[in-house]
Amino acid sequence: MITLIKNGYVIDPASQIEGKYDVLIKDDLIIKVGNNLDPNNLNVNVDQVIDASGKHVMPGLIDLHVHLREPGYEYKETIETGSKAAAAGGFTTICAMPNTKPALDKPDRVRYVLDKAKKALVRVHPVAAITLDQDGEELVDIENLYKAGAVGISEDGKSVMSTAIYKKAMEEVARLDIPVFAHCEDKFLVADGVINEGEKSKELGLAGISNAVEDIIVARDIILAKETGARLHLCHCSTKGSTLMLGMAKEKGLKVTGETCPHYFTISDQDIPGDDANFKMNPPLRSPEDVEAIIEALKNDVLDVIATDHAPHSAKEKEQSMATAPFGIVGLETAYAITNTELVRTGILSKKQLVEKMSLNPAKILGIDRGCIGEGYVADIVIVDPDMEYTIDKNEFFSKASNTPFHGRKVYGRVLYTIVAGQVKYRYKA
Numbered sequence: 001m002i003t004l005i006k007n008g009y010v011i012d013p014a015s016q017i018e019g020k021y022d023v024l025i026k027d028d029l030i031i032k033v034g035n036n037l038d039p040n041n042l043n044v045n046v047d048q049v050i051d052a053s054g055k056h057v058m059p060g061l062i063d064l065h066v067h068l069r070e071p072g073y074e075y076k077e078t079i080e081t082g083s084k085a086a087a088a089g090g091f092t093t094i095c096a097m098p099n100t101k102p103a104l105d106k107p108d109r110v111r112y113v114l115d116k117a118k119k120a121l122v123r124v125h126p127v128a129a130i131t132l133d134q135d136g137e138e139l140v141d142i143e144n145l146y147k148a149g150a151v152g153i154s155e156d157g158k159s160v161m162s163t164a165i166y167k168k169a170m171e172e173v174a175r176l177d178i179p180v181f182a183h184c185e186d187k188f189l190v191a192d193g194v195i196n197e198g199e200k201s202k203e204l205g206l207a208g209i210s211n212a213v214e215d216i217i218v219a220r221d222i223i224l225a226k227e228t229g230a231r232l233h234l235c236h237c238s239t240k241g242s243t244l245m246l247g248m249a250k251e252k253g254l255k256v257t258g259e260t261c262p263h264y265f266t267i268s269d270q271d272i273p274g275d276d277a278n279f280k281m282n283p284p285l286r287s288p289e290d291v292e293a294i295i296e297a298l299k300n301d302v303l304d305v306i307a308t309d310h311a312p313h314s315a316k317e318k319e320q321s322m323a324t325a326p327f328g329i330v331g332l333e334t335a336y337a338i339t340n341t342e343l344v345r346t347g348i349l350s351k352k353q354l355v356e357k358m359s360l361n362p363a364k365i366l367g368i369d370r371g372c373i374g375e376g377y378v379a380d381i382v383i384v385d386p387d388m389e390y391t392i393d394k395n396e397f398f399s400k401a402s403n404t405p406f407h408g409r410k411v412y413g414r415v416l417y418t419i420v421a422g423q424v425k426y427r428y429k430a
C-alpha cells in the first residue's frame, strides 16, 4: 500500500524541516520526504494521494496522560472508545494511566490492557501503578511490570505520600531507566478541597485547594530525583510554583521534565461559571496569575509537554454538585484545536513548539522512535487544517464521555487525517 501526501506544510522538528514537502508512505513506513515527488518518476504505483495543500502535516500527536478506564470503569470509557477519541484528536500514541479497577499494579493487568489495545485505533502504552492497589503501602514489582510492557510508573490520581516508599520506587526506575510520572498532591493538605483556594471557592462556598498542595510534592519529588537519578516527569503542572521549581531543576541539570494541559493555559478559576462539575478537575483551575506563569513556562520551554489528562466520567456523575462530583475532564478531542487557537495563533508558541510539546518531547520521554517524519520512520502522521474555524460541540465526541468545560467554545484547527503505521485511522467528514 503506497500513499502520497502532496503539497502539505510539513512541520518536523526532529529532522529540522518546516515547509512545503511531499511525504511518501509504503505500508507502515515513511520512505521519502521531498519536493514535488511525482508518482510517475518514483517507480512505484501510488494507491492513494492525499492533497494536503494549505494543511499542516505533523508527526502523530502523543499523549502521555490518558485515562482509558478499562478494566473496571467501562461505563465511563473503554480502550476502544478512548482510542477512537484519540484518533479523532490527531493522537497516534497514548499512555493509559493505571487508576483502573483493579489498578495496573500486576504484570497480567498490564498485559490485559495491551491485549485489548491490539484492536485499538491507536498505539496504547500502559503506565503501571507505584503501589499495590494504589493504596500507598506496598511497592509494586516495577521490573516485571516493565517487562510486561509498562512504559513507566505513576500513582496517578494521587501521590505516594510515604517518601521512603517513593524513594525506593525512584531508585528502581533510575536503575531501569524508565520515567516516573508524578501526580503531585499532598493528600493531607488537600483534605476535601474541590476547587482552587481563593475568592471563587469562597463565593461558591466550596472547600479550596491551595497551590501548596501541588508545590510541596513537586519540591519533594525534585529532591528525590536529584538523590536517586530518576527520570522524573511532572504531570499536569498547574501552579506558578511548579514552573519555577521545574525551571530551577532543569538549570541544575536534573533529569526532570514537565507537562501541563490545555485547560491550565486557557481558563482560570475566574471562568468557573457556578457550581458546574465540568470545571472540576485535579489539580484545579488556578488563578489568572498561575495561568500566566504556565503560558510563560510553555513559551520558554520550561514545560516540555502538553498532555490532555483525558478523564472521562458519566453525565450522571458530572451532573452532581462540584462538592461531590468526581474530578476530571475529557481532552483528547479538543487539545489540538485549543492549543493551536490559544498558543500558536496568538504567537505565544511557534508551530514547531506545538509539535515538540505534543509529539517529539513525549516520544523522547517514553524513549520510543516516534514523533518524527523522517525516512525510515513508522508513518504515524496527522494532517490538520490549522485555519478551519468551528465551535466545540461535546455531542460530536467519539469518547463515551462529554465532560468538558470547552463546549460551545470557538476554535481554529481541525484534525483531517490521523494515520497510524501508514493506515488512515480517522478522516474528518464535514
Ligand code: DOR
Pocket (backbone or CB within 6 Å): 067, 099, 156, 157, 158, 183, 280, 281, 282, 283, 309, 311, 312, 326, 327, 328, 329
Ligand atoms: O481530574 C483528574 N481526574 N485528575 C486526576 O489526577 C485523575 C483523573 C481521573 O482519573 O478522573
